[in-house]
Amino acid sequence: MQESMTAQQGRPTAAEPPSRSAPSAEPQTTRKRRQRSRGSGVLLLLAAPGIAWFLVFAYAPMAGLVVAFKNFDVSQGIFGSPWSGLDNFKYFVESGDAPAIVLNTLVLNILFLAATLGAGLALAIMLNELRARIFKKFMQSAIFFPYFVSPIVISIMLQVILAGAGGHGGAVNDALGLFSLPEVSWYTEPGPWPWILTIVKVWQLGGYMSVIFLAAITAIPEDVYEAAMLDGASRARMALSITLPLLKPTAAILIVLGVGRIFYGDFGTIFAIIGDNGTLFSTTDVIDTYVFRSLRTIGDFGTTAAIGLFQSVVGFILVTAAVLIQRRYSKESSIL
Amino acid sequence: MSTSITPKMIPAGTVEADQTMPRQQRRALAKPKTSVTGHPVRSGPGRRKSLRVEPFTAVSYVGVTVFGLFALIPLWMIVAGSLTAESTLARSGYSFFPEPFSLDAYVAIFSGTAVFEGYAATLFITFIGTALSLSATASLSWVIARGMPRISRPLTIFAYLPMLFTGGLVPLYLLVTQVLHLQNNWFAVILPHMMAPFLVFVAVSFFRQLPEEILDSARVDGAGELRVFFEIVLPLSKPILAVIGLFYAVSYWNEWFTAMLFISDPDKYPLQLMLQNLIANVTNAATLPGSGSVAPIYQLRLALTVVTIGPILLAYPFAQRYFVKGLTLGATKG
Known part of the structure; x- marks a missing residue:
């Protein structure tokens, strides 16, 4: 490695044509700069597909949000439709659905975030304790796998577990029967669903989070543990007093990212599981599913775009606030 | 969870392993690892002596x-x-x-053509999608990582903003159906997910770590920007490209919502959408395999699920470490 590096450093002077043998520093920098500016055109060409994608699929839809202020008519197009002021927003507010779905969105996402972070943290610390290599590898693979299972498949698994054919039976009910507890008709009971969905999210993301935390644990310097060991600390002590506090920054980043997504109620999973099961809406209908349903059933683009805009703006405010709070917090903790 | 022994991990007291030694020799020297207390220690994080099980x-x-x-x-x-x-x-x-x-359900599934059509759709979306995603992500990321004045920084913000603020479902729907007219086209499933800002930043942080000397020496030797990218940067970045490609591939494989929005022709359904249709409408199951006999509906549903996640199950043991690597990189680089 070192040898090849010196060889490369030696090369420029050798490659330099004799006419440019004048003091090397000046001409070389100008030449570099010239090369850079010549190359930048080509580089922009390289970036063009990506830039085009962002313009069409990320920025154009943002502009398309003007639909929220229009009385949209397909024949007149997005920009030709007449303005309607805040009518679309009024419609959403007056429908009376707003408080319930906003509350559901917040409650479910806070549950999801807290539960997946907690499970990931606990799993990472426990995985870190394991010494049997093959067992550890196997378990790590097993708990990470659900991350790759699609929401549709999750929904089928849940049906198998909660309800058998014809809406009764299912593994959980049979287990309840063993303790002579009454069967629950899960798919018609809205009450337990926030918890069921939380368990689903833990199943789906617990392993994923643990991988991130485990990576952060790997970065903790070894001598901290050695010092603790010399002081006679037990493993539980080390996990609680060394590993856990040192994982705070990682957890903070994940929380900030999670808070930014809090208004996007994990549409894929919730919609795949709940679908059009109206009896469960009272506890599981989030902004995303509401938007999609009203788009499909009412077909009113203006109103649904208005809800989408509301969602995006609140989400943006939340993530900005989270970043600012996290900055202040981490500054304070660095002083301590 | 790297198990390789780096010189940094060798505790004081053992023979210093020289950087210039061949790797095997370094390993051999590093082998009798002992902690300060003289007890053997294990490699990996949090290795401590374990005489009894706590x-x-x-x-x-x-x-x-x-x-x-x-x-x-x-x-x-x-x-x-x-x-x-x-x-x-x-x-x-x-x-x-x-x-x-x-095996009734499997027999029923594979006696019809629906599943093969579903597989064809999913494979098309996954392969074409991953190829497009990977090339667009890699090239945009390189231009950002390249650190050019007046170009790279605005591009960073340009790619970062959509992570914070999105147009949402309605404008996207209008874009695909009214402007691009991609209904019943597999590209309607591919294009909306073609770039993931998060993966762009994973690639950028990897590209920034590439040794500048190698790139500079190539430039001095007269290689143009394109040649540097294709012949030096890309080959050096194979590991991260594998990671990013796998992430894209899995998300295309599992994608069903975009397909549900834009694909209404059952002949063009990808696997996930077929499966979703089976849940939404159990009676569809009877007609799925195209055979006249009464199909085992519940078993069929589970069998189709197995068929759908089969490739992921098979590839997972080999691909898993790449995912872990990618996540680790993404996590530590923020």
């Missing part, structure tokens, strides 16, 4: 095992159920052991 360790074994079972049992129930006769499934809805054993 309660916390025992709790950890139990906890991890419980979560491992929690993760695997639903999968097992799907696989076992898909091999269980319809009579049992119709009674209880699930089974832990395929008894009585039956």
Whole structure:
């Protein structure tokens, strides 16, 4: 490695044509700069597909949000439709659905975030304790796998577990029967669903989070543990007093990212599981599913775009606030 | 979770391993690793001497095992159920052991053409999508990582903003159906997900770590920007490209919502959408295989699930470490 590096450093002077043998520093920098500016055109060409994608699929839809202020008519197009002021927003507010779905969105996402972070943290610390290599590898693979299972498949698994054919039976009910507890008709009971969905999210993301935390644990310097060991600390002590506090920054980043997504109620999973099961809406209908349903059933683009805009703006405010709070917090903790 | 021994990990007191030594020789020197106390230590994080099993360790074994079972049992129930006769499934809805054993559902699935068409759609979306995503992501990321004045910084913000603020469902729907007219086209599933800002930043942080000397020496030797990118940067970045490609591939494979929005022709349904249709409308199951006989609906549903996640299950043991690597990189670089 070192040898090849010196060889490369030696090369420029050798490659330099004799006419440019004048003091090397000046001409070389100008030449570099010239090369850079010549190359930048080509580089922009390289970036063009990506830039085009962002313009069409990320920025154009943002502009398309003007639909929220229009009385949209397909024949007149997005920009030709007449303005309607805040009518679309009024419609959403007056429908009376707003408080319930906003509350559901917040409650479910806070549950999801807290539960997946907690499970990931606990799993990472426990995985870190394991010494049997093959067992550890196997378990790590097993708990990470659900991350790759699609929401549709999750929904089928849940049906198998909660309800058998014809809406009764299912593994959980049979287990309840063993303790002579009454069967629950899960798919018609809205009450337990926030918890069921939380368990689903833990199943789906617990392993994923643990991988991130485990990576952060790997970065903790070894001598901290050695010092603790010399002081006679037990493993539980080390996990609680060394590993856990040192994982705070990682957890903070994940929380900030999670808070930014809090208004996007994990549409894929919730919609795949709940679908059009109206009896469960009272506890599981989030902004995303509401938007999609009203788009499909009412077909009113203006109103649904208005809800989408509301969602995006609140989400943006939340993530900005989270970043600012996290900055202040981490500054304070660095002083301590 | 790297197991390789780096010189940094060798505790004081052992022979210093020289950087210039061949790797095997370094390994050999590093082998008799001892901690300050003279006890042998294990490699990996948090390695401590373990003469007796502490309660916390025992709790950890139990906890991890419980979560491992929690993760695997639903999968097992799907696989076992898909091999269980319809009579049992119709009674209880699930089974832990395929008894009585039956392959009816698989026979039904593979006797029709629907599944093969679904596979073709999913494979098209996954392969073409991943190829497009990977090339667009890699080239945009390189231009950002290249650090050019007046170009790279605005591009960073340009790619970062959509992570914070999105147009949402309605404008996207209008864009695809009214402007691009991509209904019933597989590209309607591919294009909306073609770039993931998060993966762009994973690639950028990897590209920034590439040794500048190699790139500079190539430039001095007269290689143009394109040549540097294609012949030096890309070959050096194979590991991260594999990671990013796998992430894209899995998300295309599992994508169903965009397909549901834009694809209405059942002949063009990808696998996930076929499966979703089976849940939404169980009676569809009877008509799916294209055979006239009464199909084992519940078993069929589970069998189709197995067929859908099969490739992921098969590839997972080999691909898993790449995912871990990618996540680790993304996590530590923020």
